[in-house]
Amino acid sequence: MRQITESNRNNLAEAVELYSGASKAVALTGAGISVESGIDDFRSPGGLWERFAPEEYATIKVFQAKPEKAWKLYREMGKSLLGKKPNPAHGVLAKLESQKLLHGVITQNIDNLHQLAGSKNVVEIHGNHGDLQCIYCGHLQSLKEHVSYKKNMALCPICKREMKPNVVLFGENVRGLDEISTLLYGCDLLLVVGTSAQVYPAAYFPEQVKQFGGKIFEFNTEKTGLSSCSVTGKSVTDFFFHGRCGKLLPLFYEALMSS
Numbered sequence: 420m421r422q423i424t425e426s427n428r429n430n431l432a433e434a435v436e437l438y439s440g441a442s443k444a445v446a447l448t449g450a451g452i453s454v455e456s457g458i459d460d461f462r463s464p465g466g467l468w469e470r471f472a473p474e475e476y477a478t479i480k481v482f483q484a485k486p487e488k489a490w491k492l493y494r495e496m497g498k499s500l501l502g503k504k505p506n507p508a509h510g511v512l513a514k515l516e517s518q519k520l521l522h523g524v525i526t527q528n529i530d531n532l533h534q535l536a537g538s539k540n541v542v543e544i545h546g547n548h549g550d551l552q553c554i555y556c557g558h559l560q561s562l563k564e565h566v567s568y569k570k571n572m573a574l575c576p577i578c579k580r581e582m583k584p585n586v587v588l589f590g591e592n593v594r595g596l597d598e599i600s601t602l603l604y605g606c607d608l609l610l611v612v613g614t615s616a617q618v619y620p621a622a623y624f625p626e627q628v629k630q631f632g633g634k635i636f637e638f639n640t641e642k643t644g645l646s647s648c649s650v651t652g653k654s655v656t657d658f659f660f661h662g663r664c665g666k667l668l669p670l671f672y673e674a675l676m677s678s
């Protein structure tokens with residue numbers, strides 16, 4: 420695995436050459452890409468899971484048995500998203516797509532920031548926090564229509580049961596698998612940005628691309644299971660951009676544009 424940091428760009432030219440020669444590049448993003456927009460991630464120190472243990476707040480069983488508990492997490496998450504804007508890392512992915520240098524983004528994020536940055540082909544595997552969903556009758560509505568969201572749980576106007584933000588909880592089926600299969604089919608370069616790669620099935624996509632001969636470029640402030648496998652000593656990641664993605668994606672983009 421080659422490493423690139425802001426101060427050590429030794430391997431950057433090689434990464435650029437590989438990207439330029441790729442026929443189908445795709446991005447997989449996680450909460451880390453939105454940290455520089457002011458939204459905490461989940462698993463870093465101080466992250467959301469320190470305050471809301473996922474098994475206690477973020478499973479579909481908890482929502483069904485004690486919806487008010489899951490709503491504590493939803494309110495906190497909703498507050499953290501208010502007024503947040505895309506950062507340069509989201510911007511680079513949108514520019515690459517508009518220049519036909521990226522086929523699309525698979526995101527685990529629910530914050531809509533890729534779309535706000537201008538990305539068009541975005542698959543939200545864990546849903547979107549902007550809508551409310553009734554898991555009982557399937558009704559969907561915009562969260563904005565629920566004016567008392569901050570104080571009460573939203574009730575479905577059709578069946579009168581508790582609704583939840585249209586965000587996938589543990590134990591629920593993920594979204595968009597058909598679109599994801601289409602995006603990953605023939606993908607020969609995957610940008611993996613700001614994810615700890617611990618939640619499945621998204622965590623499996625880099626290995627899937629790798630198995631078919633694709634290259635993995637990872638952008639993260641910390642090594643993950645993809646960049647350091649304690650069992651085999653081998654890494655799935657080919658190029659590890661070590662640092663903040665809001666700095667390193669623009670650095671990579673500028674090098675690509677001037678190549």
Ligand code: BV8
Nearest residue numbers: 449450451460461462527590613614615618619639640664
């Ligand atoms: C499903 C909801 C069946 C709340 C979330 C074993 C194998 C396979 C699967 C399983 C398994 N055991 C259990 C499962 C199932 C389970 C799972 O994966 N469990 C794990 C924990 C083992 N998965 C499910 O239940 C999923 N559903 O499998 O259904 C199925 C499967 C296929 C087909 C049909 C059906 C549903 C998962 C739902 C996950 N929902 N939360 C909410 O979001 O409101 S989890 C939560 O984690 C978020 O949703 C988030 O999207 C997801 C992933 O986290 P990350 O985005 O990676 O964030 P994290 O904080 O972990 O990491 C941030 C990273 O950024 C760090 O590495 C950090 O260093 C880095 N970073 C920080 N700042 C920066 C940065 N990097 C760069 N620059 C920076 N500035």
